[in-house]
Amino acid sequence: MIPGDKCFIVTDAMLVKLGIVSMLTKKLDEFGKAWQIFDEVEPDPHEETILRATEACSKFQPNLIIGIGGGSSLDAAKAVWFLYEHEEDKFTIDELNPFEELHMGVKAKCVAIPTTSGTGAEVTWAVIVTRTDVDGNESKLEQPNGDVIPTYAIVDPQFTKNLPKVLTAATGFDIIAHSSEGLIAEWRTDFADACCYHALDLVKDYFVKAYQNGEDMEAREKMANAASLGGLGFGNSQVIIGHAMGHSLGAVFHLTHGKAVGVMLPYILQYCLRNPDDDTALKTIAKAAKKLGLAEWKDDLAAASDAYIQFLNSLQKSVDFPHTLEECGITREDLGKNMERLVQLTNESSSITMSPREASDALIQKIFEYAFEGKSIDF
Amino acid sequence: MGLKFGTDNWVAAYIETLNNNKAYEESAKTWEGDFLFIIEPEDELDHEVRFYVDLWHGKARNGRTLEPGEVLDPEPPFVFSGKWGNWSKLIDGKLDPIKGLMTRKFRLKGDMKKVMRAVKAAQNLVKTIQMIDTEKY
Numbered sequence: 001m002i003p004g005d006k007c008f009i010v011t012d013a014m015l016v017k018l019g020i021v022s023m024l025t026k027k028l029d030e031f032g033k034a035w036q037i038f039d040e041v042e043p044d045p046h047e048e049t050i051l052r053a054t055e056a057c058s059k060f061q062p063n064l065i066i067g068i069g070g071g072s073s074l075d076a077a078k079a080v081w082f083l084y085e086h087e088e089d090k091f092t093i094d095e096l097n098p099f100e101e102l103h104m105g106v107k108a109k110c111v112a113i114p115t116t117s118g119t120g121a122e123v124t125w126a127v128i129v130t131r132t133d134v135d136g137n138e139s140k141l142e143q144p145n146g147d148v149i150p151t152y153a154i155v156d157p158q159f160t161k162n163l164p165k166v167l168t169a170a171t172g173f174d175i176i177a178h179s180s181e182g183l184i185a186e187w188r189t190d191f192a193d194a195c196c197y198h199a200l201d202l203v204k205d206y207f208v209k210a211y212q213n214g215e216d217m218e219a220r221e222k223m224a225n226a227a228s229l230g231g232l233g234f235g236n237s238q239v240i241i242g243h244a245m246g247h248s249l250g251a252v253f254h255l256t257h258g259k260a261v262g263v264m265l266p267y268i269l270q271y272c273l274r275n276p277d278d279d280t281a282l283k284t285i286a287k288a289a290k291k292l293g294l295a296e297w298k299d300d301l302a303a304a305s306d307a308y309i310q311f312l313n314s315l316q317k318s319v320d321f322p323h324t325l326e327e328c329g330i331t332r333e334d335l336g337k338n339m340e341r342l343v344q345l346t347n348e349s350s351s352i353t354m355s356p357r358e359a360s361d362a363l364i365q366k367i368f369e370y371a372f373e374g375k376s377i378d379f
Numbered sequence: 380m381g382l383k384f385g386t387d388n389w390v391a392a393y394i395e396t397l398n399n400n401k402a403y404e405e406s407a408k409t410w411e412g413d414f415l416f417i418i419e420p421e422d423e424l425d426h427e428v429r430f431y432v433d434l435w436h437g438k439a440r441n442g443r444t445l446e447p448g449e450v451l452d453p454e455p456p457f458v459f460s461g462k463w464g465n466w467s468k469l470i471d472g473k474l475d476p477i478k479g480l481m482t483r484k485f486r487l488k489g490d491m492k493k494v495m496r497a498v499k500a501a502q503n504l505v506k507t508i509q510m511i512d513t514e515k516y
Contacts, residue, residue, distance in 0.1 A: 358402060
């Protein structure tokens with residue numbers, strides 16, 4: 001049994017309403033644990049929400065913090081855990097950076113229970129928090145630290161059974177983005193590769209099944225496992241320019257994370273595959289296509305990697321997922337008006353530093369423009 | 380024969396290389412804040428080496444090595460330090476500076492809020508060292 005008798009639950013109001021949180025609290029009652037719920041986490045949680053939750057947490061003084069929900073609730077729980085643990089130091093979210101040892105787990109342990117299959121937040125070191133500046137502009141802070149990986153992850157597909165189709169599609173594409181970007185990120189390792197490959201294999205076989213029939217519990221289980229495996233993969237190798245651009249789109253246009261990184265994925269992969277200085281990404285994606293059975297072993301690198309891109313395009317159609325930024329509801333005028341900020345936010349993202357191919361401001365802009373029109377990257 | 384790492388000539392070459400590095404210039408176009416680099420003795424290096432660079436909006440305006448015991452006034456807002464063995468790997472391109480920080484092979488002191496919004500600039504700043512023909516210790 002997980003130790004701790006005073007549990008602070010971080011979640012969103014919808015999960016309380018749907019009775020999903022009560023599946024947890026019934027168990028806590030059964031084991032005689034006290035609990036309190038903070039259910040105000042919104043999609044892409046704002047810093048102010050985290051601070052309100054931390055205040056409530058500090059008053060309750062738990063020895064277990066439980067995040068239950070999608071990536072937003074899990075990230076919020078990780079951030080609350082960090083701030084609560086360092087209450088006496090009066091830390092802010094900015095102190096949650098990858099360069100310090102945080103000595104977590106003294107006051108409380110953290111449990112993460114995902115109710116979507118996508119973010120892998122239950123096993124990763126990243127915490128994404130939305131900050132609004134004095135001019136009202138939003139940006140997504142990427143605050144990673146290995147010490148805020150939850151102490152325990154409970155991955156149980158029963159929590160994802162009622163996930164709506166649109167979220168099943170978006171979170172499924174989040175897994176693919178994590179695993180594909182993780183495979184070609186600069187920090188890839190043999191262990192990360194193994195996790196990413198297997199996550200992709202599971203997604204190939206079960207994504208459409210889970211989308212078409214949410215009650216197919218075998219498919220739900222495999223997608224839940226794929227999400228955690230993808231998290232373990234990219235949590236070690238990191239994500240790349242696709243996430244940097246996706247986070248920018250999320251901050252500027254409020255696209256959900258899965259939709260933003262999923263729609264950008266084919267374009268940023270094509271960009272990385274066309275790296276004139278290094279063909280490692282090309283070889284890796286070509287090999288992935290062959291391993292996944294998307295291409296023949298005899299195919300050359302170009303044909304095999306193209307099969308991978310075609311697989312993504314076809315999957316987008318199968319789960320009614322947008323293929324262009326225009327299909328995400330962004331107008332050409334809005335894209336143009338916000339381009340400078342999109343490029344700036346992309347450059348500010350730490351994820352861009354792990355990309356196998358560098359991108360200048362002009363090239364980042366060009367990728368956004370091609371993604372708007374649905375044009376294959378030819379540069 | 381390259382320039383001996385951490386000497387005045389080497390720092391001058393570093394500044395010139397940095398000022399010709401378009402990738403650094405673009406990623407650091409809003410950066411303001413000097414860096415002090417500290418190389419702690421290890422293996423072949425038997426003394427501490429320190430140099431600083433004055434960084435402003437994508438360019439290095441100035442820089443030099445520091446004498447032993449010399450204290451800069453004001454102190455540079457950012458200090459990047461690590462043992463020689465890790466610096467040696469960094470010079471050879473075998474250790475990414477950001478990965479080195481995350482795995483505690485290097486330490487960075489300063490306003491982390493600022494650094495976290497400029498990771499690409501910080502990476503380009505340190506990776507520029509790899510572009511110099513360097514003679515190691």
